[in-house]
Every structure is written in C-alpha cells, then in structure tokens.
Amino acid sequence: MTRVESNNTAGSPRPGTGRGGLAKGASVEAVIVTGLSGAGRGTAARVLEDLGWYVTDNLPPELIGRMVELGASAEPPIHRLALVMDVRSRFFTGDLSVVTEQLRALGVPTRVLFLEASDDVLIRRFGFARRRHPLQSESADGTLSAGIAAERVRLSAVKAAADLVIDTTELSIHQLHRKLEEAYGGGAATTLQLTVQSFGFKYGVPLDADMVLDVRFLPNPHWIPELREHTGQETVVSEYVLSRPGADDYLRTCHHLVDLTMNGYRQEGKRYMTVAVGCTGGKHRSVAIAEALGELIGADIGAGVADVVRVVHRDLGRE
Incomplete structure (x- = not known):
C-alpha cells in the first residue's frame, strides 16, 4: 500500500490552488x-x-x-x-x-x-x-x-x-x-496486461512466468550457417521457424490456450500475466514464436481480450 510521508505539512498552497478549491482544470x-x-x-x-x-x-x-x-x-x-x-x-x-x-x-x-x-x-x-x-x-x-x-x-x-x-x-x-x-x-x-517473453533454457526459466512454452521441438536455425548470425526478429529466421512442420498448429494452439487462461485470470481478479516462450539460447525459435504470438493476441485487443500486450526478449544478444 502506498504510504504518505510529508516533512512539510504547513505553508501556503502551491500557485494556482487555494483552500477554497483546486487549480483550474484539475480533476480529482x-x-x-x-x-x-x-x-x-x-x-x-x-x-x-x-x-x-x-x-x-x-x-x-x-x-x-x-x-x-x-x-x-x-x-x-x-x-x-x-x-x-x-x-x-x-x-x-x-x-x-x-x-x-x-x-x-x-x-x-x-x-x-x-x-x-x-x-x-x-x-x-x-x-x-x-x-x-x-x-x-x-x-x-x-x-x-x-x-x-x-x-x-x-x-x-x-x-x-x-x-x-x-x-x-x-x-x-x-x-x-x-x-x-x-x-x-x-x-x-475486463482488461489484463500480458507480457510475452522469449528466453533461453540454458540461462534458466524466468521466475515470474505464469505459463512456459517450450519450442525446442522445432529445428534450430543455429545449425544453418546462413541463419546462425540472424535472430528471430528478422524475416529470414521467422519465416524459416514458422514454416516448419507443426509450427503453425503449435502457435495457434498456444494462442487459444493463452486466451482461455487470460479469461480465467480476469475471473479471479488478476490483471497481469507473463507467458514465457523458450528455446535453447533464446535467439531464434523462441523469439520468432514470441513475436508471432504477440501479434495474434494483439489483434484481440479490440475485442477486449487484453489491454496491453508487450513482447520482450530476455536473452536476445546474450552470448
């Protein structure tokens, strides 16, 4: 709870205020x-x-x-x-x-x-x-x-x-x-703030994750020389990851699962949710899937499914 502490309880009001009312335009x-x-x-x-x-x-x-x-x-x-x-x-x-x-x-x-x-x-x-x-x-x-x-x-x-x-x-x-x-x-x-976070399992699972998705079953672009130095935020990698067999079905299943969970969270009065998407190093697969999942959920904002959707990448750029 926010506590109020003040070392100056006396004195005159700030300019624009007065004991008989608030500053013009103030809405309290x-x-x-x-x-x-x-x-x-x-x-x-x-x-x-x-x-x-x-x-x-x-x-x-x-x-x-x-x-x-x-x-x-x-x-x-x-x-x-x-x-x-x-x-x-x-x-x-x-x-x-x-x-x-x-x-x-x-x-x-x-x-x-x-x-x-x-x-x-x-x-x-x-x-x-x-x-x-x-x-x-x-x-x-x-x-x-x-x-x-x-x-x-x-x-x-x-x-x-x-x-x-x-x-x-x-x-x-x-x-x-x-x-x-x-x-x-x-x-x-009726609103909830959602964070979709990519990460690398080798650096540990995020402690604040409410749901963890594992995309290590998808082929790893790290082993493709022309993709290794790129990231899941780049089209060349995201198209490769999302075109792999099972990737689209998995993404849409996760979208439905997250939607169901958010509805339950709202019923329980929770206003924040973090979905962690993990691959081995947090550079390719998890980043691409997190970005795609964020786009799908972001499209639901107009329907009142979520108030804010953020996509963050915890381990991107980490050696």
Missing part, C-alpha cells in the same frame, strides 16, 4: 475506505491501488485538503485518491463530516465505502491473524467480542451515510476484488 475524485476491523479494508486498499488509485492510510483529517491540492498539482497529477480511515487512528472518531465537508469545499466528488462482516467471521479472522482488536482493551471485559461490538456502535453513523456497503462475510478475496473493480475500476475490470 476521492473514495473514503472505512468499516469494521477485519472486514477487508487492507484488501480493498490493495485492489484500489491496482486500479490506479493513490492510497493513503489514516491520514489526519487536517492534512487531507493539503494532500488533494498537492496531488492535483503533482507531475503526473493524482486524479483518484483513496483515503483509508479506521478506529486504529486517534484522528478518526467515527465522524466523517469534517472530511467530506473539506473535500466538497475543494470541489472533489467523494464516495464512502464501508466494509462489514458478521461477528463470527470477524472473530475467526482475528483468530487466524493472532491479532488483538483495536478496541478490545477499551471494552468493559477486554474480550474480542466486546471490542467488535464497541466498533459497530462507533461506526454506525458512518455505515448509515456510506455510498456503498459491502458485507464480506461470504465473500472470497477474489469476489471482493470483482465487486470493487465494478464499483471503482472505471471499466478496467
């Missing part, structure tokens, strides 16, 4: 993430960060306006700000009116997300994590149940004023991920 929106401890605020913060929101955790209310102003004038500017607020902070008393009024005065559209869960589930989650509830020591008998009950009372007004309340009792992490993407993703929930 905010979401306040709050709710019961153990209900999934940390997960929500990570999802929002993946969706492009700048996340701050328990920023004092007095600094929120300054944070918005600084973000709007930053390079690049911060257009979407997520503020995580909960009872761990001595600054948060359960009253969001000060924060929301300050943001409205700056002309910032603000939504409030409230996360909750049943007592049984919260108790089980705290048991798994082996943590104390932040209000447990303040309760009359010092029990976890009493701490949860006290927090429910303290945050009842916040829940009533929330724009979106999500009960995570029956939700898996992936289901919560999808709900948050639908609410705050701005359409990004």
Whole structure:
C-alpha cells in the first residue's frame, strides 16, 4: 500500500490552488475506505491501488485538503485518491463530516465505502491473524467480542451515510476484488496486461512466468550457417521457424490456450500475466514464436481480450 510521508505539512498552497478549491482544470475524485476491523479494508486498499488509485492510510483529517491540492498539482497529477480511515487512528472518531465537508469545499466528488462482516467471521479472522482488536482493551471485559461490538456502535453513523456497503462475510478475496473493480475500476475490470517473453533454457526459466512454452521441438536455425548470425526478429529466421512442420498448429494452439487462461485470470481478479516462450539460447525459435504470438493476441485487443500486450526478449544478444 502506498504510504504518505510529508516533512512539510504547513505553508501556503502551491500557485494556482487555494483552500477554497483546486487549480483550474484539475480533476480529482476521492473514495473514503472505512468499516469494521477485519472486514477487508487492507484488501480493498490493495485492489484500489491496482486500479490506479493513490492510497493513503489514516491520514489526519487536517492534512487531507493539503494532500488533494498537492496531488492535483503533482507531475503526473493524482486524479483518484483513496483515503483509508479506521478506529486504529486517534484522528478518526467515527465522524466523517469534517472530511467530506473539506473535500466538497475543494470541489472533489467523494464516495464512502464501508466494509462489514458478521461477528463470527470477524472473530475467526482475528483468530487466524493472532491479532488483538483495536478496541478490545477499551471494552468493559477486554474480550474480542466486546471490542467488535464497541466498533459497530462507533461506526454506525458512518455505515448509515456510506455510498456503498459491502458485507464480506461470504465473500472470497477474489469476489471482493470483482465487486470493487465494478464499483471503482472505471471499466478496467475486463482488461489484463500480458507480457510475452522469449528466453533461453540454458540461462534458466524466468521466475515470474505464469505459463512456459517450450519450442525446442522445432529445428534450430543455429545449425544453418546462413541463419546462425540472424535472430528471430528478422524475416529470414521467422519465416524459416514458422514454416516448419507443426509450427503453425503449435502457435495457434498456444494462442487459444493463452486466451482461455487470460479469461480465467480476469475471473479471479488478476490483471497481469507473463507467458514465457523458450528455446535453447533464446535467439531464434523462441523469439520468432514470441513475436508471432504477440501479434495474434494483439489483434484481440479490440475485442477486449487484453489491454496491453508487450513482447520482450530476455536473452536476445546474450552470448
């Protein structure tokens, strides 16, 4: 999660800003993430960060306006700000009116997300994590149940004023991920960023690969003198590799397999995937197949299959 650190919390606004509003042309929106401890605020913060929101955790209310102003004038500017607020902070008393009024005065559209869960589930989650509830020591008998009950009372007004309340009792992490993407993703929930990476097996399989394809069954151009010094990025080599028996069938099968896997990744809330294509040295066959596979998948972008397709060659040019 992105943490906000500042050595200068005082002083006047930057030129073009003011306490009564943002710079002309600035476009900033905010979401306040709050709710019961153990209900999934940390997960929500990570999802929002993946969706492009700048996340701050328990920023004092007095600094929120300054944070918005600084973000709007930053390079690049911060257009979407997520503020995580909960009872761990001595600054948060359960009253969001000060924060929301300050943001409205700056002309910032603000939504409030409230996360909750049943007592049984919260108790089980705290048991798994082996943590104390932040209000447990303040309760009359010092029990976890009493701490949860006290927090429910303290945050009842916040829940009533929330724009979106999500009960995570029956939700898996992936289901919560999808709900948050639908609410705050701005359409990004259906996209995935794919990297197709060629490599040489003799240098090791990429550690970050989600799928590994082995094209060493194809004839190696290294043993053809007129092709040895060329690479799979050059037409003379790529045409040779792709014309070998089985190459076209293998390429199209891999394309279908990658497409199926990406669909599954999106269903699970994953937004990044790396496909590694390997040959012996990472110079000829893997490079040609990676380039061809990238072109096939790139043609699917218009259909919403992927947002970005990158083709990279890890070992090209390596002796």
